Amino acid sequence: MKKIHYREWGIEGPRYWGLLAVLAAIIAVAGFATLHMEHEGHWVTGMNNQIVWGTPHVFAIFLIIAASGALNVASIASVFGQQMYKPLARLSALMAITLLVGGLLVLVLDLGQPSRLIVAMTTYNFKSIFAWNIYLYVGFIAIVVVYLFTMMERKANKYTHGVGIFAFVWRLALTTGTGSIFGFLVARQGYDAAIMAPMFIIMSFAYGMALYLLVLMFTFNTDERPLGDHVLRKLKNLLGVFVAAIFYFTLVYHLTNLYGTENHAYEAFILREGGVYTWTFWLGWVLLGMIVPMGILFHPGLGMQRGAITIAALLVVFGGLAALYVIVIGGQAFPLNMFPSHTIIESAYYDGVDGMARAYSPSLPEVLLGIGGVALALMVTFIGVRILKFLPVSLADEVADPHHAS
C-alpha cells in the first residue's frame, strides 16, 4: 500500500458555491418554517397531545444515529487496525460531527421552549436518559474533534489508536442512549424493550455507512478522484451486512412481541391493520429499506455497479427514515393499554375508542425543519472537505488495496 496523500475538495468554484447556495436556500426555508412554528406554537404542526413527537424527531433521531454510524469507518481503521480504511477515516469522523450537529439542531428547534436550551444545559435530572444523552452527544462531538486532530496532525498520530478506542466505546454508549429513550418507556406497548438499544446500534451502522458511501462517491466523482473497486466492494459489502443485521433485529423484535399475547394488538397494528404505519413498515422499512438493497448489494453483477450501489445506499437511507417513522410515530399512534381486557367505548381525549389509532399527519413546516437538518449536515461536510484535507487524493486499487498486484 502506497503512502496516502490528502487534498482539499477541488471542484470548480461555481459548482461549489452553487451547491452551497442550494443547501443554504434549503436551510433558510427550514429556518423560516421553524420561526413560524415557534412564533405560532405547535398548533401549526400535525403534532397533538397524543402524537407528541412528530416528523422532526424522525429526522433528528435518524441523523443522530447515522452520526455515530458514520464513525464506523474510522473505528475500523484505528481500533481494528484495518489499513485499507485509514484513508477513509477523516471523512468518517467529519461526518460523525456534522450529522450529529444537524440532528441536534432539529431536536432543539422542535422544543416547545427552544430558548430555554440553557436550562437543559445547566439543570439536570440524572435519572433521565435524556439528560444523559445531552452529555453523550456533546461529549461525542468533543471526542471526535480530538480524534480528528490526532489523525490529521502528524505529531499526534500516535494517539489515534487510543482516542479511536475511546470514541468507539462512546459511540456505542451514545446509540445505546438513543435507543433507550424508547427502550425505557414502560408505558407504551411498542417500546419498553431492551432490544431497542442494540437495534438502534445496528441501525446506526447501516444508516451511517449508507450516508458515508453516498458522500464519498459524490465528492470523489465530482472531483474526478479515482475510487477503486476494492474500496467500494469492501464498503458496500459492509453496508449489506449491516442491513442484514437490521433485518435480524427487526425479526427478533417482532417475533418476541408476537409470542406474548399482551403485545398481539400492537403487532396486529404494525404488521396488519395500522394503515399508513403498516404500509410504511412493509414497503419502506422491510422491502425498500432492507430486501431490495440487500438484493442489489449482494448481487454478483449489480453489486459492483456504481449506479446500483448508489441506489442501494439511497434506499437504505429511505428505509431508515421509514423505520424511524414506524417506531416514533407508529409507536405513539397505537393507543395506550390502560385497561387490559377492556375495550374503550367512549373518551373525550383520544384514548383509542374501539382500538382506534391516534391521528397524525405531518405538516409542511415539520418536514422542512427535518430536511433543513440534513441540508445543514451536508453543507458543513462540504465546507469541511473544501477547506481542510479530509479526502485522500486517490482511492484507486493500487493505492488502497494492500494486496494489489502492481
Added chain:
Amino acid sequence: MSQPTDKRRRTFLAGAAGATVATVAPGMVLQSIATAKPRDTAVTDKARYGMLIDTTKCADGCNDCVTACEKENGLDLLSKPEGASDEQWDMQRPRWIRTVGLRNNLTGRVTRLPMMCQHCEKPPCVDVCPTGASFQRADGLALVDRHTCIGCRYCMMACPYNARSFIHESIEIKSTAVPRGKGCVESCTLCVHRLDQGGTTTACQDACPHNAIVFGDLNDPNSEVSKAMAKQPTVQIRDDLNLNTGVRYTDV
C-alpha cells in the same frame, strides 16, 4: 422681624409625604397579606394527597367534573387559534380530566370513570424529565415547574395515563391562580393552588353531583378518603407498573 412663610415649600413637603405614603403603603399592605400565610414553609411528606373514584356512582352523560376542572384551572379561557380546524383543536387543546367509558371484553359490563394524572408515588414523567421540571412534591403531587420545562414532551411519552397536555398555542388570557404558557407541558395538579391556601377539596370533587370523587390525605387514617378506601376493594390503573398511584378506583 417676621418673614413671610414660604408656602410653596410647605406644599411641596406635604405633596412629597403624600406621594411617599401612596407609593409605599400598598406595598406594605400587600406584604402583610403575602406573609399572612406561611408560604415560605416547605411542604412536608406528612400528608400524601390522593383520591378515590367510585365508578359505580359515575353517571352516564355527566360531565360536571370536567367542566368544573376547566373553569377552575382556566382551561375554558383558551380559544382555538385562528386558522385551526375544530378537529385539530380538539386534539391539541389541553385537558386535565376526561371521562372514559369501558366495556369488559368478556362480560360486556360497561364502566365509566374520569381519568386524570394519577399522581404516582414513582411517576415515570418525573423519571424521564431531563431538567427536573417534572417533579414530585413531598405531599405526593406530580407537578410541572413551568420555569424549567423546555417543552421536550418526553414526560408525555412516558405517562401511562395520557394525562398530560402540551400548550400548542399562544395564551392570551390566563388565570392568576393557574398560569400557563405556550410550549410547556401541564396536567392535573389536584388543585394545588387551593391546597396551598388551606383548601381541602378539588374542583372536580366539589362539582360531582353523585359524590363519586373523594379527595384527601391518604396518610391520615381518619380522612374521608382513607376511610372510604378501607371499606371497599380499590384498584390502581395499570397496577402492573407498580407506580403506587395516588388516584384509586373502585369496581374497574
